[in-house]
Amino acid sequence: MGESNKGRKDSFLVCGLGSLGQYCVSVLKEFEVTVNAIEASQAPIWEIPDLNDLMDCLLIGDCRQPKLLEQAGIRDCRAILLVTSDERVNIAAAFAARSLNPNIRLVVRSAQENLNELLGQQLGNFIAFEATQLPAPSFALAALDSETQGLFTLEKQRLRISTTHIQPDHRWCDRRLLYELNTPNRRVLRHFRATVMPPANSFYQWDPDTRVQAGDTITYIEATEAISPPHLQTNNRRRVFWQELALALEWQNVRRTLQQFWRESTQTQRVALLSSVVMLSLFISGALLYKLQYPDISLQDALNVSLVLAIGGFDNLFGQLKVPFAIPWWLHLFSVGMTVAGTIFIGILYATLTERVLASRFQFLKRRPPVPKAEHVVLVGLGRLGQRIATLLQELKQPLVGVHAIAIDPGVLPQMAIVTGNLHDTLARVNLATAKSMIIVTDDEVANLEIALMAQAANPNCNLVVRVFDPAFTQHVAQLLPAARVMGAYALAAAAFAGAAFGENILNLFRLNDRTTLVTEYQIEPTDTLNGRLLADIAYGYGVVPILHQKGAHEPARLMPSDDIRLQVGDRLVVLATLSGLQRVERGISKAPRWQVQVERAISEEAIFEGAGAIARLSGCSIGTAREVMSHLPDTVPTLLHKHQAQRLVRELNKLQVLASLVRAS
Template sequence: MGQNTTIDPNFFLVCGLGSLGQYCVSVLKEFGVKVNAIEEINTQTWEIPELPDCIDKLVTGDCRQPKILEQAGIKQCRAILIVTSDECVNIAAAFAARSLNPQIRLVIRSAQDNLNELLQQSLGNFIAFEATQLPANSFALAALGCETRGFFNLNNRLLQVFGVHINGSHRWSHCCLSEVNTSHRRVLVHARAGKPLPKGFYQWKPDAKLLPGDSIFYVEATENFTTHSPKQMNTFGQSWNEIVTEIKWQNLYHKLTQFWEESTQTRRVAFIGALFLVILFLLGTLLYKSQYPEMTWQDALNVALVLSLGGYGDLFGQQTIPFVITWWLHLFSITMSVTGTLFVGILYALMTERVLSARFQFSKRRPRIPKTDHVVIVGMGRVGRRVAELLQELKQPLVGVNTKDIEPGMLPQMPLVLGNINSALTKVHIQTAKSVIVVTDDEVTNLEIALKARTVNPKANLVIRTFDPRFSENVANLLPYARVLGVYELAAEAFVGAAFGENILNLFRLDNQTTLVTEYQIEADDTLNGKLIADIAYGYGLVPIFHLRANQYTPKFMPSDDMRLIVGDRLIVLATIEGLQAVERGTIKTGKCWVRVEKTISPEAAFEGATVISRVTGCDMQLARTLMNQIPATLQHPLYLHQAHRLVHELNKSQVSAYIE
């Protein structure tokens, strides 16, 4: 056995210094941690010029070799980011790293979804991303050119981020920002007319009014979200199989409710029919056995089965009934047979539907190419296909352009033009398109296509995929009207966030700042454990959007500031990289506002006021009661601005006069 070594929580290792690896090193350094790196060849040129100053130790060699990993300090590392361009190398290096350091967190670059799930089970403390697919949302949203700035699905609920410019006729014109905040909506950023958007969240005053010319960004939980992506479309059998394999007595009701909500009307009828038929079958077996004691259980089951399958004529088809039967059992037998016939008919209909849909799926012609106000996606690789799926979920008309056909049955509702891209562009009505997204694997080709599209349609939104940061900067300067998105720059922050132990669910851009949809599973030694949602929101600068207790099945969207986190809770937030840094370091801001309580109209109001103070601020109830007995007095508990405004509002509702000093 090797000698035990101490893990350094501020020590990280990056394997592979291509574009993605260099950005990962740069972002890690923003956290102020130690970063070692492994690169197969010693290069003298860097895409990020200051990168050599960010690396504490650079080891040249193969990251799959244990000797190279040990030279880089693998045994002391908290996490290793394996981001070479070769997936086989990444996976092999992950196994080598785990054997040398059983505690290290593995963050690798891989697009093999099924393999990644198996690796997560076998390696543990493991997460994998595909760098080119992470920014797919950013490409889709950049093409829309509308108020939607981000969207993601949580627990079958669609959450969207909107950016709105307020004019005189807008419904929120001259409204207080606190009125915009509701149980399903949270304000993120507010900017006055002509002023830049502030960095970070909560840089706005709850009592400020929205005036014409202002801009506001907010996140909102909307309707239940059902995607029609082929990957996510469940059959009746798949849905039932998920319930059977995951069912437990504790979550039986939750699983059945989930199955019911996700099923179509036809499947619901089939399910009810099957359940009713099973009940009749069991009841029929018991009745025949009780009425005819000499009948064996096997014969009773056989009689019930024949009746369940509509076999009434097989038992009672003769002119004279062959055995004595009571009138009520005879009527019950008729009911069983009729119910069984109906269910078998429904079953045959479902099977026929499945067979016909499978038979004609491949011969189904794609829809016609839209003629106006549509999105053209050039390049239908992994990124292009994912962007197309997202745009279809948003019900955007679109057409794809690719050099070769994609897999049969993939994106069947999307028009597709194949062949030479230059000639294909003449067939997709690019002159009337709303947006053109160019996401081939060749950034020079992307630039060429973008320039041609600009010539044909100067009004279209141009979105260009790039890889090299210098090339991205040059293209952005050449085409100031286009959205030039560097995939590795966008993805690096997700990789780094995952290296610190957070689960990055999604990301989007908000005024040139990456916002990460981040999941926390609260543990005993977590910096979030025991804190109010208000502390997490205003102290760390995060926006909590989802909270679920360990022993509950119904989550809270836009959870209340009053809730206190405990071990086992699941919390999902919107966070900037600075917010993740604050949580990692435990550097929480303290409140600077003081609330003064002036008077109350009755002892009952004073009692209620103490309860409100304790609930909203999280302070000890004794402190709150002492304050209410000494009014007028100031609460000796510093609060955040938004928290103080809420406390004053709640106290006023309880007929207690208070204000912020």
């Protein structure tokens, strides 16, 4: 949890050296820790070059065996990453590891969400991920080639990471300074001019006082919409239902609905409607006539007699040799007619129900939607990763067609057009020439490259997203397809597994500036490197972006929190961070502040008082120190600040009619 390294064990164990496991080893070694590994069999060639040099110890065998785990140093490990391709092996090994080391962090590869939750309660200090679900949003968003770089939900609020290219007519152009774009719902992440590319890790490599100009590129995170709690959604649905019902019962709407039904209905449905109206009229008329003719019977008895006649029960009333009660001839004749009409109506009802049953049976065999004509996404490969990507694209309302080598079960993605067969032949049937994007995520990276080259030849303007596994192969694909987005699913997921191994809760991940950015949650503990620090120190010192802060479990969470909040034990903090940012938090290595604020003069006594409060709040110094500065103007605030932090303090003091300026510390 970002704790100090003092007294901590920096040894990690990775079980399963498939693609995901190898990437996990590589990422963990970036933290300069000890990494041991267990693999079921010796792999002749590793996907990651020099993997043997990265591992401090490699054992061959079954990671479920306690003796082998002990040989791998399980008792001294801080965390174990169980990332084999067999979920049963991972879960069994998790129990074995917990029995040998009650305090070890368990990071498990598993797609069983309900089981994972139960295991977390049973084992403790446990977290599980599905390796194909974590990177799926990155693949889906890369195919859209739009402003959206990331999309996730936090505290029932949907957050979107967007990149905007400023045009001359943009509402920010020549009107806003960069710091003015930061609002309670938005934070600027990156900014650069058209001719200057920023460093890869550049959350704060921009000047807040820069004016937005045409040609600029700005990346920001923004809360776009709130997701209502379930009980509010239920109340809203009820309210909408009653409003719609009242509107539907208005005569004009009733007449319009009947006219539309009559135009669109089948002959059987029309007959059923007319016969229902006739039978309802006969039923009501029969009840009224019997009640009027026999005033001594109750209304319920009259309705019962009418119902018996309507469902063909004439013989129950008049089936004897002699009529059991006196009845006028016209009412007796009406009863006969009502029984005949009821028998006909039941026949019509059976016919209508038969038609509906047959229609529902054919509905199961309903053909998938047709292949979109243009501006659609072609998704090649419908394994677990492909299906997850397809689901996300459908949620984003993107026209989509899937391509797979073998037939897909009709119940899988039923609302998506799917073309099956030989992958090379099927490309001619998906309107590739007019497609907007193609995502290629089969399990064969050579086939992925071949399909990508074919797609580029057929449609040079198509936005290509290609899945690869081997890092060396990735470079070759990038050279052949410079405009394509070449991505490794396991390389993306490994960052989340490695971050979780250090105790962090990885909520989501996305690609930004060709680097994996993690949405990471911290629970502040007494020995945490974050404890007692201002959010400004954490943000600018470690190079992370705080996007949520919650003071205690029972307090409301705040999105885009202010820099002047000081963290305490029990607080919850969610940040955007690259792996290098997580490393700095883990090691407690913060960038040194190099700026100070020179206070020249104050307009009034009130400005002196308010200015001291602002200095104490924003710089983190004591209120006594701040008052001392304000009582001996001109003077310099003694606390060293980060540039963004110091610039904010200068702006706040100027608002309070205190003249101040930024100076670089000597």
